Amino acid sequence: MTELKSYTLAILASLWVVVVAGLAILQPSALDVSTVTTILQFSTILGLVSLGQGVVILCGGAGIDLSVGGIASLTSVVAMQAAEAGMPLPLLPVICIVVGAGLGTFNGLLVTRLGLLPLIATLGTFYVYSGAAVATTGGAVLSGVPSYFIVWGRGVVSGLPLPFLTLTLPLFLLTAILLRFTAWGRWIYALGFNERSARLVGIPVDRVRLIAYGASGAFAGSAALVGLAWLGSARPNIGQNLELTSLTAALLGGIGIMGGRGGVIGILAAVLLLVTLQTGLLQLNVNSIWQVGIIGALLIIVLLADNLRFIRRST
Amino acid sequence: MTRPLIEARDISKRFGALQALADVDLDIREGEVLALVGDNGAGKSTLVKILSGAHAPSGGDLVMDGKPVEFASPQDSAAAGIATIFQELALSENLSIAENVFLGRELTQRVLGIPFLRHKAMKRRVGELLKELDAHISDPEVPVGSLSGGQRQAVAISRALNLNARLVIMDEPTAALAVAETRKVLQLIRNLADSGRAVILVSHNMHDVFEVGDRIAVFRRGRKIADKMRTETTPEEIVSFITGAHPDVRALEMQS
Ligand SMILES: Nc1ncnc2c1ncn2[C@@H]1O[C@H](COP(=O)(O)OP(=O)(O)OP(=O)(O)O)[C@@H](O)[C@H]1O
Ligand SMILES: [Mg+2]
Numbered sequence: 001m002t003e004l005k006s007y008t009l010a011i012l013a014s015l016w017v018v019v020v021a022g023l024a025i026l027q028p029s030a031l032d033v034s035t036v037t038t039i040l041q042f043s044t045i046l047g048l049v050s051l052g053q054g055v056v057i058l059c060g061g062a063g064i065d066l067s068v069g070g071i072a073s074l075t076s077v078v079a080m081q082a083a084e085a086g087m088p089l090p091l092l093p094v095i096c097i098v099v100g101a102g103l104g105t106f107n108g109l110l111v112t113r114l115g116l117l118p119l120i121a122t123l124g125t126f127y128v129y130s131g132a133a134v135a136t137t138g139g140a141v142l143s144g145v146p147s148y149f150i151v152w153g154r155g156v157v158s159g160l161p162l163p164f165l166t167l168t169l170p171l172f173l174l175t176a177i178l179l180r181f182t183a184w185g186r187w188i189y190a191l192g193f194n195e196r197s198a199r200l201v202g203i204p205v206d207r208v209r210l211i212a213y214g215a216s217g218a219f220a221g222s223a224a225l226v227g228l229a230w231l232g233s234a235r236p237n238i239g240q241n242l243e244l245t246s247l248t249a250a251l252l253g254g255i256g257i258m259g260g261r262g263g264v265i266g267i268l269a270a271v272l273l274l275v276t277l278q279t280g281l282l283q284l285n286v287n288s289i290w291q292v293g294i295i296g297a298l299l300i301i302v303l304l305a306d307n308l309r310f311i312r313r314s315t
Numbered sequence: 316m317t318r319p320l321i322e323a324r325d326i327s328k329r330f331g332a333l334q335a336l337a338d339v340d341l342d343i344r345e346g347e348v349l350a351l352v353g354d355n356g357a358g359k360s361t362l363v364k365i366l367s368g369a370h371a372p373s374g375g376d377l378v379m380d381g382k383p384v385e386f387a388s389p390q391d392s393a394a395a396g397i398a399t400i401f402q403e404l405a406l407s408e409n410l411s412i413a414e415n416v417f418l419g420r421e422l423t424q425r426v427l428g429i430p431f432l433r434h435k436a437m438k439r440r441v442g443e444l445l446k447e448l449d450a451h452i453s454d455p456e457v458p459v460g461s462l463s464g465g466q467r468q469a470v471a472i473s474r475a476l477n478l479n480a481r482l483v484i485m486d487e488p489t490a491a492l493a494v495a496e497t498r499k500v501l502q503l504i505r506n507l508a509d510s511g512r513a514v515i516l517v518s519h520n521m522h523d524v525f526e527v528g529d530r531i532a533v534f535r536r537g538r539k540i541a542d543k544m545r546t547e548t549t550p551e552e553i554v555s556f557i558t559g560a561h562p563d564v565r566a567l568e569m570q571s
Contacts, residue, residue: 178429181431181432181434182423182429182430182431182432183421183423183430183432184429184430186410186414186418186421186432187418187419189407189409189410190407190409190410190414190418193407193408193409193410194406194407194408194409196403196405197403197404197405197406197407198407198418198419199369199389200367200369200389200399200401200405201389201405201418201419201420202388202389202390202393202419202420203418203419260407260409261409
C-alpha cells in the first residue's frame with residue numbers, strides 16, 4: 001500500500017511539474033504568488049468533497065457518492081435560510097456540518113439498510129438535494145453571511161488561503177492518520193477489499209459504511225461553509241459538477257474504484273494537479289470544453305499507467 | 316467420560332427449500348481431534364459456520380459447558396473461545412500478515428478514544444506465532460496477497476492460535492497444500508489437541524483423517540450417518556459410509 005501511494009504520488013508530482021513548466025513557457029506572467037493563492041482557494045472546496053468521495057470508495061461495496069455536490073448546494077441554502085429564520089449566526093459552521101452529515105447519513109441508510117446500489121441511491125439523492133436547493137430559493141442567491149466569516153473565508157497568510165490551512169489540510173492529515181495508524185483504518189481497508197472475510201472476522205461492515213457516507217456528507221457540508229465564507233452568500237448551485245470532479249480526483253489520486261486500495265494524500269495531490277491544470281488552461285484562454293476533455297484524457301492515462309503496473313507485476 | 320465442551324443437539328439448517336443440515340447431534344470434546352467427512356455438499360461447512368457464528372441454525376441448540384449458548388455473530392463465537400479457519404480462509408489480501416492475524420481484534424492504545432495500533436507489539440507476537448508454526452515467513456509485514464497457499468494457511472492458523480481458543484475448527488486446511496506443508500499442519504493439529512484444546516478437522520483426505528483424527532463423524536445429505544472412534548473403524552468402512560454403499564446407510568435411506 002505504501003508502495004502504491006509513493007508510485008501514485010510520483011506520477012502526480014511529475015505531471016504537475018509538466019503542467020507548471022508548460023505554463024511557464026507559454027505564459028510566464030502566470031507564475032505568481034497570486035496564482036498559487038487562487039489554485040489553493042479552488043482546491044479547498046474540491047479537496048473537502050474529494051476526501052469524502054475517496055473514503056466512500058475506499059469502503060468498497062461499489063461505494064460511490066454522486067450526491068456530494070447536491071449536499072454542498074442544499075447545505076449552504078439551508079444554513080442561510082436557518083439564519084434568516086433567526087438562528088444565531090455564529091452557529092453557521094455547526095449547522096453546515098450537521099446538515100451535511102445528516103444528508104450523507106441518509107445516503108448511507110439507503111445503501112446499508114435498504115441495500116440500494118450506491119450509484120443509484122446517490123444519483124437519486126443528487127437530484128433530490130440539488131433540486132431542493134434550487135426549488136426552495138427559486139435559484140436566487142441568499143446573502144447575509146456575517147463579515148467575520150468572510151474575513152476567514154477570504155483570508156490569506158503568506159499566500160496560503162485560511163480555509164485551506166485551517167480546514168482542508170488538517171482534515172486530510174487527520175484522515176490519513178486515522179487510516180494509517182488506527183484499527184478503524186485497518187477495518188476500512190479490510191472491508192473495502194474483501195467484504196466477506198471482513199464480516200467473518202467480525203468487523204461491523206455496515207456500520208463503518210454508514211459512517212463513511214455520513215462523513216462524506218459532513219465534508220461536503222464543510223465545503224458549503226467554505227463557499228459561504230468565501231462568496232459571502234449561499235448559491236444554490238455552489239456544488240455544481242463537484243460529483244464528477246471529486247470522483248476524478250479520487251481515482252486520479254490512486255483510490256481503487258473497487259475499494260480497499262489507495263490513500264488520501266494522493267487525493268490531495270490529484271486535487272492540486274486538477275486545479276492547477278484548470279487554472280493554467282484558463283490563463284491560456286483554452287476553451288472550457290477542451291478543459292473538460294483534457295481532464296478526462298488525464299484520468300484515462302493515469303488509470304492505464306496503473307493497470308500496466310499491475311499487469312507487469314503479475315507476470 | 317467427561318462432559319463435552321460443546322454439544323450440538325438436533326441442529327438443522329435450511330437455505331430456502333434446501334435442507335443443508337437435518338437433526339444433527341454431535342459432541343465436541345477437549346483434547347480430541349474430531350474429523351468431519353462427507354461428500355461435497357454434505358453439510359460440513361454449514362455445521363462449521365453454525366459453530367462459528369457465521370450462520371444461525373434454523374433449529375436445534377448448542378450447549379457449551381452444559382449451558383445453552385447462541386452465537387449471533389462470529390464475534391460471539393470467538394468470545395466463547397472458538398477459533399475458525401474457514402474453507403475460504405477469510406484473509407484480506409491487501410493487508411499484511413500481522414494485520415490479518417489481528418484483524419478485528421487489534422492491539423490498540425486509546426488516545427482521545429481513538430484506537431491507535433500497537434504496531435510493534437503485534438509484529439512481535441506474530442513473529443513468535445510464525446516461528447512456533449515453523450512457517451518459513453521472515454517478515455510479518457508482507458501483504459498476504461503475495462503468499463503461497465501453505466503460507467496463507469499458516470497465517471490463518473496463527474490467527475486461530477492467537478485467540479488462545481478452546482475449540483479450533485479447520486475446514487479443509489490441507490486441501491491446497493504440498494506434502495511437507497500438509498505434514499506440518501497435521502502435526503500442528505495434533506499439538507493443539509494434546510495441549511487440551513478441542514479440534515474439528517474437515518477433510519476429504521482419508522489418510523489425513525486417519526492419521527490425526529481421534530473420532531470420525533460422517534455426513535451425508537445433511538445428516539450425520541456415522542460417528543466412530545478411529546480405533547473402531549477402517550478407512551474402507553468410512554468410505555462406504557460416505558458413498559452410501561454401507562448397508563446401514565442403505566437401510567436408512569430405504570426408510571425415508
Ligand atoms: N449460503 C448458502 N446459501 C444457499 N445454499 C447454501 C449456502 N451454503 C451452503 N449451501 C448449500 O448447502 C449444502 C451444504 O453445503 P456445505 O458447504 O455445508 O457442504 P460441504 O459438506 O462443506 O461440502 P464441500 O466438501 O464441498 O465443502 C450444499 O448443497 C450447498 O449448496
Ligand atoms: Mg465445505
